[in-house]
Amino acid sequence: MTDTAALAEPRPPRRRPRTHGVGRPAWSALVVTVAAVVATPVLAVVVDGLGNSAALPRDLGQMILTTLALMLGVGAGSLVVGGGLAWLVTAYRFPLRNLLVWLLVLPLAMPAYVLGFVFLSVFDVAGPVQSFLRAVFGADVWVPEVRSLPAAIIVMSLSLYPYVYLMARSALIEQSSGTYDAARTLGANRGRALRRVVLPLARPSLAAGLALVMMETLTDFATVQYFNVQTVSVGVYLVWKGTFDFHAATRLAVLVLLFAVAVLVAERALRGRARYHQQGGRRQGFEPERLRGARAWAATALCLAALSAGFLIPVAQLLVWAVGQVISDASFLADPRFAEYLANSLLVAGVTSLVCVGLSLCVGHAIRLGGGRLVSGAAQLTTFGYAVPGAVVGIGVLLSFAALDAGLERAGVPGGTGLIVTGSVVGILYAYVIRFLAPAYQSVSASLEKISPTLTASALSLGAGPRRMLGRVHLPLARPGVAVALMLVVIDAVKELPIVLLLRPFGFTTASVWVYELARENFWEKASLPALVIVAVAIIPVFVLVGQTRRREAHRTVPGKAGQ
Amino acid sequence: MTAQTKSAPAGRDAVGAPPALTLEGVTKRYGSARGVEGMDLVVPPGELLTLIGPSGCGKSTTLRLVAGLERPDAGTITVAGRVVADTRRFVEPERRRVGLVFQDHALFPHLTVGKNVEFGLHDLRSGERRSRAGELLDLVQLAHLADRYPHELSGGEQQRVALARALAPRPAVVLLDEPFSSLDESLRAQVRRDTVATLRETGTTGVLVTHDQTEALSVGTRVVVMNNGLIEQADSPEKVFEQPSTRFVASFMGDADFLPAHVHRALLTCEIGIVSTVPGWADSDADVDVVLRPHEVALSPSADATARVSAVEYHGAFVLHHVRLASGRTLRSWQPHDVRHPVGTPVTVTVAAGTSPTLLVGDRAVTTPPGNAPRIAVAP
Numbered sequence: 001m002t003d004t005a006a007l008a009e010p011r012p013p014r015r016r017p018r019t020h021g022v023g024r025p026a027w028s029a030l031v032v033t034v035a036a037v038v039a040t041p042v043l044a045v046v047v048d049g050l051g052n053s054a055a056l057p058r059d060l061g062q063m064i065l066t067t068l069a070l071m072l073g074v075g076a077g078s079l080v081v082g083g084g085l086a087w088l089v090t091a092y093r094f095p096l097r098n099l100l101v102w103l104l105v106l107p108l109a110m111p112a113y114v115l116g117f118v119f120l121s122v123f124d125v126a127g128p129v130q131s132f133l134r135a136v137f138g139a140d141v142w143v144p145e146v147r148s149l150p151a152a153i154i155v156m157s158l159s160l161y162p163y164v165y166l167m168a169r170s171a172l173i174e175q176s177s178g179t180y181d182a183a184r185t186l187g188a189n190r191g192r193a194l195r196r197v198v199l200p201l202a203r204p205s206l207a208a209g210l211a212l213v214m215m216e217t218l219t220d221f222a223t224v225q226y227f228n229v230q231t232v233s234v235g236v237y238l239v240w241k242g243t244f245d246f247h248a249a250t251r252l253a254v255l256v257l258l259f260a261v262a263v264l265v266a267e268r269a270l271r272g273r274a275r276y277h278q279q280g281g282r283r284q285g286f287e288p289e290r291l292r293g294a295r296a297w298a299a300t301a302l303c304l305a306a307l308s309a310g311f312l313i314p315v316a317q318l319l320v321w322a323v324g325q326v327i328s329d330a331s332f333l334a335d336p337r338f339a340e341y342l343a344n345s346l347l348v349a350g351v352t353s354l355v356c357v358g359l360s361l362c363v364g365h366a367i368r369l370g371g372g373r374l375v376s377g378a379a380q381l382t383t384f385g386y387a388v389p390g391a392v393v394g395i396g397v398l399l400s401f402a403a404l405d406a407g408l409e410r411a412g413v414p415g416g417t418g419l420i421v422t423g424s425v426v427g428i429l430y431a432y433v434i435r436f437l438a439p440a441y442q443s444v445s446a447s448l449e450k451i452s453p454t455l456t457a458s459a460l461s462l463g464a465g466p467r468r469m470l471g472r473v474h475l476p477l478a479r480p481g482v483a484v485a486l487m488l489v490v491i492d493a494v495k496e497l498p499i500v501l502l503l504r505p506f507g508f509t510t511a512s513v514w515v516y517e518l519a520r521e522n523f524w525e526k527a528s529l530p531a532l533v534i535v536a537v538a539i540i541p542v543f544v545l546v547g548q549t550r551r552r553e554a555h556r557t558v559p560g561k562a563g564q
Numbered sequence: 565m566t567a568q569t570k571s572a573p574a575g576r577d578a579v580g581a582p583p584a585l586t587l588e589g590v591t592k593r594y595g596s597a598r599g600v601e602g603m604d605l606v607v608p609p610g611e612l613l614t615l616i617g618p619s620g621c622g623k624s625t626t627l628r629l630v631a632g633l634e635r636p637d638a639g640t641i642t643v644a645g646r647v648v649a650d651t652r653r654f655v656e657p658e659r660r661r662v663g664l665v666f667q668d669h670a671l672f673p674h675l676t677v678g679k680n681v682e683f684g685l686h687d688l689r690s691g692e693r694r695s696r697a698g699e700l701l702d703l704v705q706l707a708h709l710a711d712r713y714p715h716e717l718s719g720g721e722q723q724r725v726a727l728a729r730a731l732a733p734r735p736a737v738v739l740l741d742e743p744f745s746s747l748d749e750s751l752r753a754q755v756r757r758d759t760v761a762t763l764r765e766t767g768t769t770g771v772l773v774t775h776d777q778t779e780a781l782s783v784g785t786r787v788v789v790m791n792n793g794l795i796e797q798a799d800s801p802e803k804v805f806e807q808p809s810t811r812f813v814a815s816f817m818g819d820a821d822f823l824p825a826h827v828h829r830a831l832l833t834c835e836i837g838i839v840s841t842v843p844g845w846a847d848s849d850a851d852v853d854v855v856l857r858p859h860e861v862a863l864s865p866s867a868d869a870t871a872r873v874s875a876v877e878y879h880g881a882f883v884l885h886h887v888r889l890a891s892g893r894t895l896r897s898w899q900p901h902d903v904r905h906p907v908g909t910p911v912t913v914t915v916a917a918g919t920s921p922t923l924l925v926g927d928r929a930v931t932t933p934p935g936n937a938p939r940i941a942v943a944p
Contacts (some may be wrong), residue, residue: 460631461684
């Protein structure tokens, strides 16, 4: 999962969306249909997985333990790195701090499957580090195994820590400034106010960031394979690709789903019953303390170390390889596969993006027309795909299409949908829509909700029916959200790897799959150019995100503006 | 129905034309909370009706029901003789011929002033559309701003555009939801006068929702006072103020104090003495409450009086005196700005000559003695 969009807006408190009319049957039905289409694959997995007794892999116990260890390890790692860095840049001033505050988000643009192979190239047996050690200490010097669980934990923590970092930072500076002021006026000194007020208030945000990290970890089954780490998600992939046995795959997929549910339940528990929703206007917040001398430079070094390991060094390495490639063999650039795979990526991403944004717009529009609890419940349901691991969505899509085939054959269509489904990209598109409807909807509905309900009511009273309303009022006014949604989904879809791996028809390759395949074969130099393209694409939403956050923070400190 | 044509002489269409709006037994509940309960209302063409009440009284719900933004649980709503909502039928808001003007004006920010006014005219050809929009902008004297965007206008101008936009499709009735409350105090009176003038000039039927008593009394040809989902009184502004039908209306529409009183042989007496005579109550002997408004209460300093001035509020043209009676009850009295009795002054309290105050039994106003075929004063 590559849900940059999940971070774009701070989670608003859940409330029933405001409605502006009595609902329209056709539009309400559309929302319910979208919800049903999104939910079907996951329901199919649950029904099939619980209803069969196919043999499970013999090493299932080991897989579960590995999954647990990986998730807890990556969770702890990103909590230490992300939480620690957020604390450092918020509570202290030191050289380069103002720059590092934003740069530290950059690893978000580095997919774990790219960082992973760069890490391997540097630290594996043939890499420069081990060669150097052998040259100095002799050939039989002991080095820890690189293709291992701890290494996977390090790599994934480095690429996922920004989720915790961003959440923690916004909690530290936005959520608790007012209460911090109150604590100070009540006589608490700086340290006590931070310990007793700010940190406890940041807990729900840390939990939310942690949950995102764990979901990403759970959904991955490509990166971990570099490191020979067998999680349950990998299990689903290998069982399906190895035996094409639906029942065994779905039973494992249910297990993956259980892990996801556990993460969400744990997040709820960590958040507690408290609703730490801050109200009130612009506040001073706590003043960062200026660090001096060695301590200041140590802080800078810590931040730079995380940034280098997670972004700068890998990008530099990729650049070196890519330049080397181009110099040694310029024809590489003209490799038709490069263009083809990139075009595949963009095509799939573009179609997904249009479908997701179109559906989001219709759902958001229908909600504004009213329709009651059923419609708003269905709208909620359309976004739940973001919390379902890729392996589950993938297997669910396959199952649903298999059932559709069987149904069509029974209905007298020989061969059912035939190869349209398993032999084409339709399955990938379906799975992508399920996965990326949430970020699209978030962005679009945020824009729609800014439109005053009186505007909708006025347009109705002026004779605009639902369709004219959508075209003339809602769409033009929601344009910023629509644009952001289109871009975010394209980018997330270009980065996405596990679903394509699972669902791609024979002979269909995208840029991300190509990177993965080349890297698995240790063709690191060859993988560098498409990897750089992916990183370059993925960096766009990071800039958007940073821009949004900066604007929000600037807004907060505009004098005289009773900020919200 | 051509009631909204600019040139139509007012009143012509009133003859034989169906009411612009009727509500019969309209009920809307939100869960267990009451929105509107069994509401009956008839608005003849050309009337400007104000709907007033405290927040949550159901006035906004009424507006949403008429506009078609809510579906009634029971009852029938008709607009210009056509049933738009009852238990079976429901006409969508875009087909109701009901115009809306909101407090925030709700102009489309992405359209120019001209395009905003044209929005509701999409059935017309573009030439007709433009000329009709121009006509309306002339009416509100904003023709020169047709190419501006809403954010480039002042609040008062936005309000006028909103009115022009609502009037453009010739709605059977225009609903105005607190249209002036977002405007500055200084601007409000002017915009209000202009709006009322425009509505009258076009002969438009209007329902104006407000929570401002002065506005309700000064704008409407009829005032409907709502409380807790029910209509308390629907009458001319004068009647609502001078002959409130309930205790709620008396206290909500203007200041009022209540004193226990007694009517004996047509003579109304209470703590401050004889108040007035009550014609038609010659044979009665009844306990009532008397409603006294501050402008009806006269004060004169007198050393042996038992009432004392307890607070004095300077309001500019007038000075409001709070007077504490021997019983501990308080009355208020408006005095000219040069009259100021210091706090603690003993004063004699009387009721200004010629006053015939409203009498209440329980929470209802009465005009005949309670024991004697009680009849509750309601709207005629």
